[in-house]
Amino acid sequence: MSDVSRDTMLLTTPFHSRVEAMCDLNDWGNWMGYTTPNAYFDVELEYFALRSTTGVFDLSPMNKYRVTGPDAQRYLDRLITRDVSKIGVNRVGYAIWCDDNGQVMDDGTIFRLGEQDYRICSYQRADDWLAWNKLGFDVTIENESEAVVGLAVQGPTSCTVLTLLGCHDLNQLKPFGIAHYTFEGQPLMVSRTGFTGDLGYEVWIPPESAETLWDQLFQVGHDYLIKPIGSYALELARIEAGFLQANVDFMPAEEVVRVGRTRSPFELGLSWLVDFSKPLFNGRSALLKEQANGSRYRFAMLDVEGNKPAEHSFILKGDKQVGTVTSAAWCPTAKANIAYAQIEMPYGAAGDELVAEIYYQRELHWTRLLAPCKVIDAPIFKSPKRWQTPAPPH
Amino acid sequence: MTDYDAVIIGAGHNGLICASYLAKAGKHVMVIDGRTEPGGCASSREFTPGFNVSDCAQWLSQFDQSIVKDLDLKGAGLSLGKAKATISLQPDADHLILDGDQVSGAGVDPVDQAAYRDFREMVRSFAKLMTTLYRNRPPKLVEQNWTDRFTLMKLGLKLKMLSRERLRDLMRVVMINIYDVMNEHFSHPALKSTIALDAVTGTNMGPRSPNTVYSYLHRATGEHLGQTGTTQVIGGMGALGKALATTAEKHGATLKLGTAVSAIDKTGDRVTGVTLASGETVSAKIVISNADPTTTFRDLLGYHQMEAGMAKRTEHYRSRSGTAKLHLALSALPTFTGLTEAQLSERLVITPSMDSMETALNPMKYRELSSGHIFDISIPTVEDPGLAPVGEHMLTAIVHYVPFAPDIGWEAGKPRLLNQLLEELEAYAPGIGALVKASELVVPSDFEASHGMTGGNWHHGELSIDQALMMRPFPGSTQYATAVDGLYLCGAGAHPGGSIQGLPGRNAAKEILKRGAL
Numbered sequence A: 001m002s003d004v005s006r007d008t009m010l011l012t013t014p015f016h017s018r019v020e021a022m023c024d025l026n027d028w029g030n031w032m033g034y035t036t037p038n039a040y041f042d043v044e045l046e047y048f049a050l051r052s053t054t055g056v057f058d059l060s061p062m063n064k065y066r067v068t069g070p071d072a073q074r075y076l077d078r079l080i081t082r083d084v085s086k087i088g089v090n091r092v093g094y095a096i097w098c099d100d101n102g103q104v105m106d107d108g109t110i111f112r113l114g115e116q117d118y119r120i121c122s123y124q125r126a127d128d129w130l131a132w133n134k135l136g137f138d139v140t141i142e143n144e145s146e147a148v149v150g151l152a153v154q155g156p157t158s159c160t161v162l163t164l165l166g167c168h169d170l171n172q173l174k175p176f177g178i179a180h181y182t183f184e185g186q187p188l189m190v191s192r193t194g195f196t197g198d199l200g201y202e203v204w205i206p207p208e209s210a211e212t213l214w215d216q217l218f219q220v221g222h223d224y225l226i227k228p229i230g231s232y233a234l235e236l237a238r239i240e241a242g243f244l245q246a247n248v249d250f251m252p253a254e255e256v257v258r259v260g261r262t263r264s265p266f267e268l269g270l271s272w273l274v275d276f277s278k279p280l281f282n283g284r285s286a287l288l289k290e291q292a293n294g295s296r297y298r299f300a301m302l303d304v305e306g307n308k309p310a311e312h313s314f315i316l317k318g319d320k321q322v323g324t325v326t327s328a329a330w331c332p333t334a335k336a337n338i339a340y341a342q343i344e345m346p347y348g349a350a351g352d353e354l355v356a357e358i359y360y361q362r363e364l365h366w367t368r369l370l371a372p373c374k375v376i377d378a379p380i381f382k383s384p385k386r387w388q389t390p391a392p393p394h
Numbered sequence B: 001m002t003d004y005d006a007v008i009i010g011a012g013h014n015g016l017i018c019a020s021y022l023a024k025a026g027k028h029v030m031v032i033d034g035r036t037e038p039g040g041c042a043s044s045r046e047f048t049p050g051f052n053v054s055d056c057a058q059w060l061s062q063f064d065q066s067i068v069k070d071l072d073l074k075g076a077g078l079s080l081g082k083a084k085a086t087i088s089l090q091p092d093a094d095h096l097i098l099d100g101d102q103v104s105g106a107g108v109d110p111v112d113q114a115a116y117r118d119f120r121e122m123v124r125s126f127a128k129l130m131t132t133l134y135r136n137r138p139p140k141l142v143e144q145n146w147t148d149r150f151t152l153m154k155l156g157l158k159l160k161m162l163s164r165e166r167l168r169d170l171m172r173v174v175m176i177n178i179y180d181v182m183n184e185h186f187s188h189p190a191l192k193s194t195i196a197l198d199a200v201t202g203t204n205m206g207p208r209s210p211n212t213v214y215s216y217l218h219r220a221t222g223e224h225l226g227q228t229g230t231t232q233v234i235g236g237m238g239a240l241g242k243a244l245a246t247t248a249e250k251h252g253a254t255l256k257l258g259t260a261v262s263a264i265d266k267t268g269d270r271v272t273g274v275t276l277a278s279g280e281t282v283s284a285k286i287v288i289s290n291a292d293p294t295t296t297f298r299d300l301l302g303y304h305q306m307e308a309g310m311a312k313r314t315e316h317y318r319s320r321s322g323t324a325k326l327h328l329a330l331s332a333l334p335t336f337t338g339l340t341e342a343q344l345s346e347r348l349v350i351t352p353s354m355d356s357m358e359t360a361l362n363p364m365k366y367r368e369l370s371s372g373h374i375f376d377i378s379i380p381t382v383e384d385p386g387l388a389p390v391g392e393h394m395l396t397a398i399v400h401y402v403p404f405a406p407d408i409g410w411e412a413g414k415p416r417l418l419n420q421l422l423e424e425l426e427a428y429a430p431g432i433g434a435l436v437k438a439s440e441l442v443v444p445s446d447f448e449a450s451h452g453m454t455g456g457n458w459h460h461g462e463l464s465i466d467q468a469l470m471m472r473p474f475p476g477s478t479q480y481a482t483a484v485d486g487l488y489l490c491g492a493g494a495h496p497g498g499s500i501q502g503l504p505g506r507n508a509a510k511e512i513l514k515r516g517a518l
Helices: A016-022 A041-052 A071-080 A127-133 A157-165 A205-223 A233-241 A284-293 B012-023 B066-068 B110-134 B144-161 B165-171 B178-185 B191-199 B212-225 B237-250 B293-301 B308-316 B353-365 B410-426 B443-449 B503-514
Strands: A026-032 A034-039 A054-058 A062-070 A091-097 A106-114 A117-122 A140-143 A149-154 A178-183 A186-191 A200-205 A226-230 A297-306 A315-318 A320-331 A335-342 A355-361 A367-376 B002-008 B029-033 B044-048 B051-054 B086-088 B096-099 B102-104 B255-257 B260-269 B270-276 B281-289 B324-330 B348-349 B374-378 B393-400 B438-443 B485-491
Touching: A016 A034, A016 A205, A016 B237, A016 B308, A026 A226, A026 B144, A034 A233, A034 B051, A034 B485, A041 A054, A041 A315, A041 B051, A041 B353, A054 A140, A054 A205, A054 A233, A062 B102, A071 A149, A071 A157, A091 B353, A106 B374, A117 A186, A127 B255, A149 A157, A149 A205, A157 A200, A157 B308, A178 A320, A178 B012, A178 B044, A178 B237, A186 A205, A186 A233, A186 B212, A200 A320, A200 A335, A205 A226, A233 A320, A284 B191, A297 A355, A335 B096, B002 B012, B002 B270, B012 B029, B012 B237, B051 B237, B051 B324, B051 B393, B086 B191, B086 B270, B102 B110, B110 B165, B110 B178, B110 B191, B110 B212, B178 B191, B178 B353, B178 B443, B191 B212, B191 B374, B260 B281, B260 B293, B260 B485, B281 B293, B324 B410, B324 B443, B353 B374, B410 B438, B438 B443, B485 B503
Parallel strands: A054 A226, B002 B029, B002 B281, B029 B255, B086 B348, B281 B485
Antiparallel strands: A026 A034, A054 A149, A062 A117, A062 A140, A091 A106, A106 A117, A149 A200, A178 A186, A186 A200, A297 A335, A297 A367, A315 A320, A315 A355, A320 A335, A355 A367, B044 B051, B086 B096, B096 B102, B260 B270, B270 B281, B324 B393, B324 B438, B348 B374, B374 B393
């Protein structure tokens, strides 16, 4: 998948020729070792394509691992904290996995492709951890990161666009469902998943067909105002929709070198992903202890007064500093100033009123703002289209 | 309702000691072992008709005497021989003799003699500190627990009582190797290597290997555990195993020998009992494994039954050995050049120099046979004639360094190695070959098969600082508990480690009772 002919240190994805052609701003970033666009033409317009029409985001740098073999389900059940048996064939489940200390290593999605056939789509490279987890299990793990590339096709008109591409009856696909098609003689897999909180799909294909897929997608989507999306626009959408980001909202446990910098699922508001009715999974003993003894932190979504994003802010309760912000954005659709924060227990319960200490500058003039904020109990952006089947027509 | 309060896997000395303490406290305990004789490494076997050999350990040098007292093992028939001198055999028959704090012979000069006394004194003070830690559960450093704090306070106090020079020496040497320490203290090559031998028995380390000062000090704790010097058990090591078995049964423990545990059963999130090779199951509130950590976690419980980090740690746990045993049935007492008959009852070693030890070690690393072996010899029949037919004798030797699986294979390798060992002995004991009626060579892979010790390692896992104290066998499974609910360890793979010492079994029982796990 990599284009190393120019001896670049950052790799490029199989969509790169097309991405580069459309990247009017020439604004690039490094996403997990790949050259990826921060923005194509205008962050806000890209964001509004996601919310109003269709946005396309190149997901190829995500890591993909195929898990097959007689013990595949048991293997995953020990690996992740939720009950894998509840993910049916051709269904996807959001999941997190922990180390033995109950600290979150990564989050990702588990695609069930067959009875004992799964694909893990993870943010972090996980080869080493997945290999260690093989001990005692009859499974084969294959790193498919370069064998499968993907595009997130998200937004209200995404179903229509993909149907025009040849994904017939796609509107019947339920959220977290998987449908299989053939595209130019290649297998094309579509999952109704995404990172934007709205109607949307992720499209997976072998790298040889990447450029053709991109071309045809933009051709059929032209009338539906399809736009490419850079990582800045996606960041806005995911904060609005309530999604956590590894390396931003938590540090993957294996990457952490300082004591106390890891977080448990409870401390990230992900207790709903932890199923103690399973007798064994990595981190279970430690998490049971934490459940009994209490957590150190609480993940809080804050609705911050004003319109200055509370980036990197300290969170105060009275005079006491009780937390820090990990992600923050002014969310255009919800028209709300949202921040994710790590709050020390016992603060940060829903409804708790706190203060964000925001610093911002205009023309080198710094201003300190003490913005009142309130802990909200659900993401601010809620699109009914995300859950409707058949997918609503635009 | 379970069959037993606790089922103990392995009737080795630690398993039986643990059973005795638990049964003494009124607990309903069963001990299961695949071998038909109790004792584990403290066992005997008739390797050829009439010759009753201690088939694994041959010396008792650090058995905790508080256990002998607590369990009245003397009343159960345990009898130890006299403390032995160590005679380091020299090619010119002017042998070096180490007896207590005295060293003589082989031209050892007064400077080395004085240095030996000083060295012994230093080792004694260090070993005393270690004994403080050995008689307690290993203290965890990070958890604020009063039992652990008390142990650390005692240790701190004893450290404070060391002189400034001693403390400095301890900090300096404890992490390094015995080779460098010997060269700092002594000039006589055989004196250095004779001391260094105690640092490597049962391991696959050479004198230059890191951690050999720690393993040496481990051996040196014997004196503080109430045992002065190396001894043999009258009646053979099996007599110790039998005495422990009798004691365990006397206190009410049930022994089931001859049927191995094939699996540790886990129901839901906790261990609930064991399944035997016969298919029978035994349920218990807790399972205490005296098997080594690798056997316990990998083979009996299974990696799929534990969290992945624990499986990973088990895989990383080092448990290899370069130690073999030679058993010879002799038609008469052999003659060793330069030794009196009476001296044949002492501990005889062949270890010419530390370099010769390293030279013996090197081929083993590449799965080859060595050409000059290191011997640790016992002729137990001199002190205890009953072990062999009247007038006949037996020689047993711990032999370093022998690969676990040589490239030439053991079928071809064993006869070759046996011949070679006899040839090497012949140099010091001319005519011994002609006296051999029967012989047996037990290599590391044999020990793994017969005694269930992974890699043939006598300590149930290398005794090194990274696998010691609060890290034995590995973090997450320390203080005799494991990361799996209901599963405990009581063997040499737990603190304070190997040798026929008994403390892991004793400490495990005390900890289990203290925790109220039963």
